[in-house]
Amino acid sequence: EWGLESLEENAHSATPCTKVFVNGVWMGVHRDPANLVKTIKKLRRKDDISPEVSVVRDIRERELRLYTDAGRVCRPLFIVENQQLLLTKKHIKYLNDGVDDQNEVYKWDQLIKGGVIELLDAEEEETVMISMNPEDLENSRLQSSGIDPHANDPDFDPAARLKPSITAHTWTHC
Known part of the structure; x- marks a missing residue:
């Protein structure tokens, strides 16, 4: 097969x-x-x-x-596609309400079954690109579209120790 x-x-x-x-x-x-x-x-x-x-x-x-x-410890991670989190405000609203638009019960399992959250064990985690926070995703999105995310940031010091270019990362999870 x-x-x-x-x-x-x-x-x-x-x-x-x-x-x-x-x-x-x-x-x-x-x-x-x-x-x-x-x-x-x-x-x-x-x-x-x-x-x-x-x-x-x-x-x-x-x-x-x-x-x-059995027995592998799995960690839940948000799925990222095209530098966008698949989790939306709609999903958060459904979780808070406990039901979706069709009045069906909406819980954690629906996020997993809907492909919004993925469970990864330690070995699989080593093979994916994990963004530590949504801000890194946003900066990566801006930089890939040609916009400098730090252009208007008064606290940004260009002489300071720089992070590696975030455009080199294609995030898969957050």
């Missing part, structure tokens, strides 16, 4: 493949790991697979590790 090839079929192949592990067990190899990771994360965000499944792609080792076992 999803193009996973058995170990026997690929034992003598010269084609570069990525090894796929599930809970530490080598299940097979895959020829397009980037697409596989994208598909699995999309399924996780749509709640088609458990939100607690971890997806870790190690490009250097050419490995894709999936973890579904």
Whole structure:
């Protein structure tokens, strides 16, 4: 499924493949790991697979590790797409009210099932770009559109020790 090839079929192949592990067990190899990771994360965000499944792609080792076992500590993070938080004021209103526009119960689980919040374990956290606060996201958005976020900041000292360019970051979570 999803193009996973058995170990026997690929034992003598010269084609570069990525090894796929599930809970530490080598299940097979895959020829397009980037697409596989994208598909699995999309399924996780749509709640088609458990939100607690971890997806870790190690490009250097050419490995894709999936973890579904119990006992892993997971941290909730807001999802960022195109330098924008997916969490909106509407979501906060629904949480405060306890119901959405259709009077359906709205709780924490709906944020996860709606692909607004993602649960990441420590190993998967190492593979994503996490913005520490929304201000970094805003500055990154401004800088990528050609606007200097510190141009009108009287407290900004250009001679002070500078942070690395935030346009180099494509944030995935906050």
